[in-house]
Amino acid sequence: MKLQDTLSNSEQELDVSKKVRIYLCGITVNDESHIGHARTIIVFDVLRKYLEEKGIEIEFIQNFTDVDDKIINRAQTENTTAETISTRYIENYFRDFDGLNVKRATDYPKATEHIGDIIKFIEKLIEKQIAYTTKNGVYFSVSKFPEYGKLSKKKIDELQSGARIEIDEAKKDPLDFAVWKFSDVEPTWDSPWGKGRPGWHIECSAMSIKYLGENFDIHGGGRDLIFPHHENEIAQSESFTGSQFAKIWIHVGMVTINGEKMSKSLGNVKSIKHVLENWGPNIIRLFCLSGHYSKPIDYSEELLKENLTKWRQAEICYYELIHANSENRKISPTIEKIGTEFDNAMEDNFNTHLALSAFFKLVKEVNRLAADEKLGKADALIIKTEFERMLEILGLTIPEMTEDEKQKIDNLIASREQLRNEKQFEEADKIRGRLNEMNIELIDHKGRTIWMKKENIKAEN
């Protein structure tokens, strides 16, 4: 599989000959997760599900940064502890992402639970004279890492003339960044250098190396993390180990809202909770996968509606497969090729949009055959396996119905059929109406009627 790598700025082949180790920069738990987080995490979710489906073992680590200034500020505002804040948003994270049908990572390490590892990490940097202590904390000396800037393609001297760099006289160089900050404001931990808390980037270096080793396969996150976060992680980690850190760097494009950037000041932040309530997990996942991960994607009602239309077709496809009863025995050659097409799209730089086109090609073909009553029972079974394989990888779900519910529906359909035969159409339509209220839609084929259960999408009404 080829993947677009930020570091080499080219497509790199992912080594799948052994376990693939992935580290994804998760969220700083200081607020509700939003659609931008959803996109990044869904992209990685599909990546790992695809690889796992291929039988490749995955170790997938996603961190929670649960110590940072914003969390502390929020705690002060709400007159509570930082832990209360971070615990709350971690709970909300799982509520949202379980709701989005994201598979749980192998582990979700937290910064606050790895202070010992972080301190050991810093000790080694100091030992190597790469970090130094000032009155404010311990700083990483950028000048000791000649390759600094290699990920973000920034030149050190250009950065030094940057306007937004805060002057801190205690630092040797304005670019140096904190690995440990002295502080008396809780939470704090004792360290060989003084009481305080870790800097922002160090937890990811310490935890990724602890869980995945010094040289792991993929490190990822949103594009906005390239600088300084990932740049600094590389500097720290490679200084620490003396060898290459992550092999492939994947950065997921930003989500814009109707062409504008999503920001608190514009008041257009779309929380997952809100979007999930209105559109449900399937539509959101389709939306997040509808563009290439490296490019930005624009959130709009129009696009969501388009995905809703497609999702309805997929639902129909599923129920057509279940209800197929013709004796036809001819799988359309199109369908045979679609699985390969889907996989090829994924292999080629994880082109989920093309993979989705393949998926919907299958959907259309099934629905077309079914409408003509040409969908063979035996073929439907084979196609269903492939359909469900794709659903699984894409993380799309069709809820199961109980036998009781099915029986009830079948009975109602039979009554309607009776009425239709007697040309009592008004009464027959009443039954159809009743079923519609239960989100059951009827599809009349020649000589028989099948039903489908529609996902309840609030935004549709």
Added chain:
RNA sequence: GGUACUCUGGCAGAACGGUUAUGCGUGGGCCUGCAAAGCCUAUACAAGGGGGUUCGACUCCCUCGGGUACCUCCA
């Protein structure tokens, strides 16, 4: 100001140095008791602007412009 990414028809989004992408949408028709589903058909003279290379460019090069992100704590 700098760096990176990006700019294809109403929208989304591919491939390819020379062929209709495809999907969604929209118009018309068929099917249906009516719908839905499905089918047929029509619809866009697409390539941010301008140069160049070439027999020929959406595809390569240059240039100008727009968008997004980052330039110290944002996925």
